[in-house]
Amino acid sequence: MNTYNFKILNAEFDQLVGKLKTEDASYATLSRGIQIVYWILIPFFIFMTIRHYNDSGDFKQIIGGACMVLSFLIFALFFGKYYKEYKYVDYSLPTLLMLKKAAYRYKPFQGRTIWIIVALALMDFGLFYNNQEEGLVLETQVMFIGAILFGLIVGLILWYFKYKPLRDDALRLIAEIEGN
């Protein structure tokens, strides 16, 4: 039988380790970068809200600002967790558990999706209150809801072609393992 002798040269092995370390570093940089953006946006919105409130004395500015800040906070808290979970699958779990986690991960609507809906709703409220004064409520709502729907449709198409087959395979293997 023709088998690979596995005598990976030290240079080849070092190259692999080097790539893995680079990937770790780029993950950490990207993750930190996006978190920083959120943590900058949050105080920025707090500052702007207070400034607008001082200028206009309109309490709706406070409500709008608070909604925006809360939505950013939810995204900031969830982003790191989501990203790590998708980027680093733990292959050392028992097979059945790994497959169950994969099936859950590739589910289009999960229980925790509620937090994304809450964050988007808060953002919508924020836009609604912040744009009331300028009379741009309808335009903003159409744009925002349109963007969300567009994102949802694109996401579902991507899921159907890319992740649904993976989920179906995982579910089939789970059924096979659990079946007697």
Added chain:
Amino acid sequence: MNKEEKFNAIVTENRDRIQRICRYYNSNTEDQKDMFQEVLVNIWKSLDSFRGDSAISTWIYRIAVNTSLTFTGKAYRNMKLIVNGNEQNLNPVLDEEELNEKLLQEKQLEQLQTELNQLSVIDKALVSLMFEGLTMKEIADVIGITEPNVKVKIHRVKAQLKEKLKENHHEYV
């Protein structure tokens, strides 16, 4: 010990084990090499979660088996379970007497090979772990099912293989 040192130590210590698993699933050198690399990548990715709760060998087998199920290099449906003609570790599948007899006849070994490849992906994983000499308890730890469940599945695989081999034995005679 930093992550890189830990990784190097684990890979050095378990290289043979990983190689064997890769050989079970791939007949050509390129696929073996690709899967080997993918197992290494997944060891690296899972290293942070290693708490030492299970034996390192179990941990490695889990990664190897899970990689084989999700191996991106080729469709796992088409994966072949490769057994070597001179492997002494076929005895968990066959009785010793049967084993000696079968291994002497190339045709029947080929038949065994064919039948092994008719097994489902999970059954192939179970058989590969048996070839590795793992106990039922260890296989249960790797797959994540109960020990009695492993016994039932393996018993069924053995019965299925024996039945098929018996049918073909009659044909040869």
